[in-house]
Structure formats: structure tokens, C-alpha cells
Amino acid sequence: MPERPAIILDCDPGHDDAIAMVVAARHTELVGIxxxxxxxxxxRTTRNALIIRDxxxxxxxxxxxSARPLLLEAHAAPEVHGATGLDxxxxxxxxxxxxxxxxVAFLVDTCRAREGLWLVPTxxxxxxxxxxxxxxxxxxxxxxxxxxGGGTFGNWSPVAEFNxxxxxxxxAIVFDAGAPLMMCGLDxxxxxxxxxxxxxxIRSAPGRLAxxxxxxxxxxSAAYIGRHHHMEGAAVHDPCAVLAVTHPALFESxxxxxxxxxxxxxxxxxxxxxxxxxxxxxxxxxxxxTSIDADAGFDVIVEAIRTRSAAGAPADAxxxx
Numbered sequence: 001m002p003e004r005p006a007i008i009l010d011c012d013p014g015h016d017d018a019i020a021m022v023v024a025a026r027h028t029e030l031v032g033i034x035x036x037x038x039x040x041x042x043x044r045t046t047r048n049a050l051i052i053r054d055x056x057x058x059x060x061x062x063x064x065x066s067a068r069p070l071l072l073e074a075h076a077a078p079e080v081h082g083a084t085g086l087d088x089x090x091x092x093x094x095x096x097x098x099x100x101x102x103x104v105a106f107l108v109d110t111c112r113a114r115e116g117l118w119l120v121p122t123x124x125x126x127x128x129x130x131x132x133x134x135x136x137x138x139x140x141x142x143x144x145x146x147x148x149g150g151g152t153f154g155n156w157s158p159v160a161e162f163n164x165x166x167x168x169x170x171x172a173i174v175f176d177a178g179a180p181l182m183m184c185g186l187d188x189x190x191x192x193x194x195x196x197x198x199x200x201x202i203r204s205a206p207g208r209l210a211x212x213x214x215x216x217x218x219x220x221s222a223a224y225i226g227r228h229h230h231m232e233g234a235a236v237h238d239p240c241a242v243l244a245v246t247h248p249a250l251f252e253s254x255x256x257x258x259x260x261x262x263x264x265x266x267x268x269x270x271x272x273x274x275x276x277x278x279x280x281x282x283x284x285x286x287x288x289x290t291s292i293d294a295d296a297g298f299d300v301i302v303e304a305i306r307t308r309s310a311a312g313a314p315a316d317a318x319x320x321x
Contacts, residue, residue, distance in 0.1 A: 011033065012036050012124065020238035041065065050096070051094050088216045150186070194233040196232075
């Protein structure tokens with residue numbers, strides 16, 4: 001495993017974003033958390049990020065970001081995450097408001113002040129695209145962008161994954177920016193499922209944090225199993241984007257050129273991965289993660305939860321029901 005990388009986690013919590021936050025708290029220097037509308041409206045995703053940050057007992061600042069896509073209307077995913085974005089567990093009130101309501105300024109200022117940061121977006125790419133448009137020099141200053149999104153099949157349409165579908169114009173900006181890019185798409189993340197046995201392992205860890213996360217994953221997995229023919233649990237997409245930075249040995253990957261369809265009536269949000277064996281194909285712009293050692297990856301998650309509990313994550317707080 002490389003030395004502890006410094007990251008900004010850009011997220012839309014979301015059950016799997018919560019697990020991504022756990023891994024980031026354990027295995028990275030979490031410089032900040034930025035929020036975007038996606039799995040739920042922005043007020044909810046920001047509130048959820050604050051709550052999970054508090055449950056982890058860490059002091060990473062949370063900066064609220066974009067409330068809608070660049071050009072399109074916002075769409076949430078209550079079918080998967082519930083009305084709050086984190087249905088399924090009794091959650092405490094957040095300890096306070098976000099540090100700011102200008103995530104893009106935080107991204108630009110922080111990446112300019114400290115070179116070599118990883119940006120890890122696990123929701124729609126609106127904040128990242130706006131930062132890159134405002135400050136094109138960031139593509140040379142950051143270590144890279146490790147994102148959850150895309151794939152060769154869809155979950156929001158036959159060909160489009162939700163994060164890219166939600167703001168395809170932002171995704172196109174990010175894929176065209178020229179920054180080092182890693183993509184954890186559905187081909188990979190659907191192999192990383194929160195099965196009943198894996199949730200039981202999390203629930204067996206001591207402390208309130210483990211109990212809350214297990215309850216959240218119970219809800220998340222029930223939603224997946226109810227909506228799919230052949231899923232044994234929820235696809236835990238978002239921690240894969242963190243693990244790709246912190247535990248690269250878990251993955252296999254390919255260097256490919258990836259483009260985003262922005263306007264197709266049937267193909268909006270499709271990530272077009274060029275696998276042709278032709279000399280004329282565009283040069284690669286993305287490392288596409290193709291497989292993960294799922295058992296070892298969940299070992300990392302369980303260990304991270306146990307470590308945060310042992311480090312003194314808060315045990316008691318006022319509960320929202």
C-alpha cells in the first residue's frame with residue numbers, strides 16, 4: 001500500500017458514499033469533503049455528509065457544492081437510497097453547518113495551495129467540472145481524479161450509470177480535461193456487493209458506528225435485491241474509488257480512451273470505452289478499473305470500521321427518527 005495519500009472526497013451521501021468516507025478516514029489524509037446533489041437533493045447530501053463525518057469522529061471540513069447539474073434538471077434516487085439519501089438507520093443531528101457553501105472555491109484554492117492532492121468524486125461530477133473550468137491549471141497540480149461512474153452498461157438507463165447520467169456535460173468536461181483519471185464503473189462495482197455475510201461482519205464490530213453502518217447497508221441491500229433479478233446485496237460502488245487510490249493492488253485495469261455521450265435520446269450519459277484494436281483510436285485518457293478482489297476489499301472496510309470505533313468515534317448523540 002502506498003503512503004497515506006491526501007484527498008478531497010466529493011460526494012452525495014448516499015449509503016455507499018458513507019462507506020467511502022469510512023475508508024477515506026482510515027487510509028487517507030482527508031483534507032476536505034465537498035457535497036453535490038445526486039442521490040438526494042443538496043441539503044440532504046450535505047446534512048448526511050456532516051452526520052457521517054461526526055459519527056467517524058474526524059474534523060475534515062464539509063463544503064456544500066452544486067445543487068443542480070450544469071445544464072439539466074436535478075434528479076435524485078429515492079428508489080435506492082430513500083427520501084433522505086440515508087434511510088435505514090437512526091442518525092444523530094449534525095454537529096453544525098458546513099464550513100462553506102462554495103465547494104468549488106474550496107477545491108480550487110486547496111488544490112492550488114497544495115499540489116499532489118487526489119480528487120475522489122463519488123457522485124455527479126458537477127463540482128469537479130466547475131473547478132476545472134474555473135482553474136484549468138488544476139489538471140497539472142493534482143495527483144489525479146479517481147471517480148465512481150460509468151461502465152459498459154447502465155443502472156439508470158440501459159447504457160448509463162447514474163452519476164454520469166445525472167450530469168453528462170460535467171462528466172464530459174472531466175474526461176476531456178487531461179488530468180490523470182481512474183474510473184470505477186459498474187462492471188467493477190457490481191462485483192463488490194454487500195452480501196448478508198459481509199453486513200454481519202460489519203455488525204459484529206463493536207460500537208455505534210458499526211451498528212449504524214450495518215443498518216444502512218441492510219436498507220441499501222434490500223433496495224438492490226428488490227430491484228434486481230440476480231443481486232445478493234447492494235453494489236457498494238463508492239468506496240472503490242477510494243480503494244483505487246489507497247489499495248491499488250486490489251484492482252486490475254486497462255488504459256483506454258473514454259468519451260461521454262451528452263445528448264443522445266437513448267444514450268445520454270453513456271461512457272463510450274474505446275476497446276478497438278486499431279492504430280487510429282484516440283490515445284488513452286483514463287485508467288479503467290476492470291476487476292477487484294472483493295473479499296480483500298471488504299476486509300479493508302471492516303478493519304476501517306473497527307479502527308474508527310477503537311479510535312473513539314462518538315457513542316451518543318441526539319437521534320433523528
